[in-house]
Amino acid sequence: MIKNLLNFNNVRSALSVGIDILQIPKDSYVLVPEIICDVAVKVFIRKKIKITFYKLDKYFQPVWRELENLKTLKNKKISAILMVHFFGYPQNIRNFRKFSKKNDIYLIEDNCHSLNIPINQTILGYNGHIGIDSPRKIIKDLYSGGRLFINTKSNIITKNIPRYIPTKIQKFKKNLKKKNPKLSEYIKFSKKRPNYESPYFFSDKDNDFSIKKTDLLSLQKIRKFNFKKEIDKRYKYLLKLSKFAKKNNLEIVFKKNKNILPMHFVAITRNNSHRKKILNWGWRNKIDIVTWPSFYKEKKLSQVLLRRWNKYICIPLNQNLSDIDEKRI
Numbered sequence: 001m002i003k004n005l006l007n008f009n010n011v012r013s014a015l016s017v018g019i020d021i022l023q024i025p026k027d028s029y030v031l032v033p034e035i036i037c038d039v040a041v042k043v044f045i046r047k048k049i050k051i052t053f054y055k056l057d058k059y060f061q062p063v064w065r066e067l068e069n070l071k072t073l074k075n076k077k078i079s080a081i082l083m084v085h086f087f088g089y090p091q092n093i094r095n096f097r098k099f100s101k102k103n104d105i106y107l108i109e110d111n112c113h114s115l116n117i118p119i120n121q122t123i124l125g126y127n128g129h130i131g132i133d134s135p136r137k138i139i140k141d142l143y144s145g146g147r148l149f150i151n152t153k154s155n156i157i158t159k160n161i162p163r164y165i166p167t168k169i170q171k172f173k174k175n176l177k178k179k180n181p182k183l184s185e186y187i188k189f190s191k192k193r194p195n196y197e198s199p200y201f202f203s204d205k206d207n208d209f210s211i212k213k214t215d216l217l218s219l220q221k222i223r224k225f226n227f228k229k230e231i232d233k234r235y236k237y238l239l240k241l242s243k244f245a246k247k248n249n250l251e252i253v254f255k256k257n258k259n260i261l262p263m264h265f266v267a268i269t270r271n272n273s274h275r276k277k278i279l280n281w282g283w284r285n286k287i288d289i290v291t292w293p294s295f296y297k298e299k300k301l302s303q304v305l306l307r308r309w310n311k312y313i314c315i316p317l318n319q320n321l322s323d324i325d326e327k328r329i
């Protein structure tokens with residue numbers, strides 16, 4: 001069982017505090033998957049911790065034989081490994097734990113694409129020395145919410161950390177969504193579609209790293225969140241999206257699972273133009289279809305990785321997808 005759970009404004013805050021609790025030394029290296037959003041990388045870089053990216057296969061699993069071959073890294077001081085449950089589909093937790101134990105390094109469990117749900121005799125987010133998750137990405141209409149699960153001893157005092165205050169724009173958007181959801185949707189999709197084809201499409205938009213506690217309204221919503229109902233709903237969507245994938249020549253990346261709370265459905269398109277067609281179709285039909293992540297700009301992306309990344313599409317499961325199975329693009 002975890003020793004402590006802290007609620008912050010977002011995950012970068014939770015991760016930042018977690019790194020301080022573990023006392024990860026400056027100039028040591030953290031093993032981070034090669035596909036990860038820029039914000040997560042920046043948290044380490046800002047603390048002068050170095051990053052070594054580890055390879056993933058096409059299904060977002062680590063290439064273990066390369067990771068095991070730490071000989072290539074023997075001159076570097078490695079302090080931790082980040083395990084990411086991509087899109088909310090659990091990684092092989094046992095392998096990561098073994099790896100962390102064998103190499104005597106910290107395991108950081110990034111569960112930002114799901115929540116702390118029970119699965120295979122464990123709870124997602126509770127398996128590392130620290131874990132992080134992101135209610136604000138999963139639960140509708142939260143103003144803030146990023147959590148830190150602590151499995152080691154810590155004397156952290158959060159009394160002096162200020163609480164997050166929702167902005168006027170956030171309040172306005174939430175009100176509009178509630179009172180006039182059609183107009184809110186219209187406004188969203190009447191803009192120019194973000195350039196999802198760029199691996200840096202979201203960079204520099206949100207560079208606030210100030211540490212706050214979750215606002216009280218969001219905290220209440222997190223506590224009341226009906227996991228079971230949401231898991232069932234998302235599973236139904238996954239079934240529909242399997243049919244949609246078949247109709248539209250998409251390869252499904254993750255197996256369906258009745259017990260998880262995924263953030264996205266992920267599929268591989270045939271090529272760049274197939275992907276573009278699907279992204280455009282989604283925007284025209286007011287269905288959110290996106291790419292992930294927006295990479296850290298300073299990371300040199302290999303051609304192999306880029307070629308693979310250029311084919312992925314992600315469909316967020318927090319939208320209404322009730323008739324998606326009937327759609328052909």
Ligand SMILES: Cc1ncc(COP(=O)(O)O)c(C=O)c1O
Nearest residue numbers: 010011012037039040110112146
């Ligand atoms: C896997 C993962 N970890 C961490 C983060 C950082 O989350 P936040 O924006 O709440 O700081 C993200 C953001 O997209 C993410 O996808």
